[in-house]
Amino acid sequence: MSDMYEIRILVIDDEPFFLKILTRQLNNLGYRDVVACTRAEDGLEALGADPATYQVIFCDLGMPGMDGIEFIRHLVGTAYVGGLVLISGEDPRILQAAQLLAKAHKLNILGAVEKPVLPTTLADILKHVKGEAGCGRVRSAPQRYCADDLLAALDRHELINHYQPQVSVASGDFVAVEALVRWQHPMDGMVFPDQFIGLAEESNLIGRLTEAVLLEGLRFIDDRNRSGMDINLSVNVSMDNLVHLEFPDFVMRVASDANVPVTQLVLEVTESRLMKDRLISLDNLTRLRLKKVGLSIDDFGTGHSSLAQLRDIPFNELKIDRGFTHGAADNPALRAIFEGSMGMAKHLGMVCVAEGVEDEADWQYLRQVGCDLAQGYFIGKPMAAEDLPGWHVSWQAKWGRM
Ligand code: C2E
Ligand code: MG
Ligand code: MG
Secondary structure: OOHHHOOOEEEEOOOHHHHHHHHHHHHHOOOOOEEEEOOHHHHHHHHOOOHHHOOEEEEEOOOOOOOHHHHHHHHHOOOOOOEEEEEEOOOHHHHHHHHHHHHHOOOEEEEEEEOOOOHHHHHHHHOOOOOHHHOOOOOOOOOOOOHHHHHHHHHOOOEEEEEEEEEEOOOOOEEEEEEEEEEEEOOOEEEOHHHOHHHHHHOOOHHHHHHHHHHHHHHHHHHHHHOOOOOEEEEEEOHHHHHOOOHHHHHHHHHHHOOOOHHHEEEEEOOOOOOOOHHHHHHHHHHHHHOOOEEEEEEEOOOOOOHHHHHHOOOOEEEEOHHHHOOHHHOHHHHHHHHHHHHHHHHOOOEEEEOOOOOHHHHHHHHHHOOOEEOOOOOOOOEOHHHHHHHHHHHHHHHHHO
């Protein structure tokens, strides 16, 4: 038997009856070391001087005195690095908002569950939690890089593309890849784009970064075309790429040099920063579309991708943000947003892509509502180019079984 049952769990709920049931359920599952508190203040005190002795906290949201949201705020100030499970008998959207808040505070959220809590749900949540201090990540500060580091990385060709597959929901066919840049840092290992795209934009290096990603992606597609498999390539472009009037001609030139028809290329746009010059980007995007380059509005539904952009820019593809895809099947709010966005895409004659398809329920939902394309961990994670053929074989087998 593993050490998974030797964890210490803190349970906080103002209803003594619920507290008793939850404690008993945990005991029945084999978790013997459960500390129960009816007040969040007592919970904080129990965590006391050594929060590391606890591996999981279950916390109710609605409590008189200190409520669950306040508890989260106080918890952030402690050295607690274990997991947190939120429980609530309120509107599921409150639970979702609380979860979002805890995530934004970089707490290790293991789940958010509505009352009544089923033993199978508890078992599911706790199955990956190990004893020792080992559950949960230690909250480490992200690495900070400066413009010189990034410039040197570009010069040394340390930026490489990973590719995440996109498949047709109706046929399961492999139809496209999205290029996602990675920095193979000589000391820090693989560094993800959230740690350097903003820096590239601020330090005028985004032009070189986009060029590197585009050239590598086009070479990859040319290779694929030669082997008789024509898939599309999506590349993320920053608004800062679009402030230069020569950008469309540059894209046309590199595609032609690489021997790739621009109809196989899709540029994904998000409004990551306040648009500096709306007219220039509108000019650029309209010219690109005129030349038959695909244009996709990325992360649709988040603050960065607005209805005004949809109205003004001739996008031909809409990517629904993963925040509205995963879990939509059984969440009425997500479903309303997902289906509303998809309806808009269809009305506008756009291809609709769902991002963040993480499990089979997400996938079946897309089949049911008739979304065009799907991308996400359920289909395939971003991977090195050489891993795609192997992924394709296993995807075909998985698809055949569904
Ligand atoms: P994005 O364009 O929305 O890309 C999708 C992100 O979601 C990727 O993160 C991908 O790994 C992740 N993802 C894919 N499937 C799933 C899933 O099922 N569940 C979850 N939770 N996540 C999933 P990544 O690679 O870290 O990229 C983050 C963002 O960085 C991208 O978001 C994009 O905005 C930006 N980015 C990446 N490459 C480039 C680039 O070459 N140029 C520019 N300007 N931005 C880039
Ligand atoms: Mg994208
Ligand atoms: Mg996206």
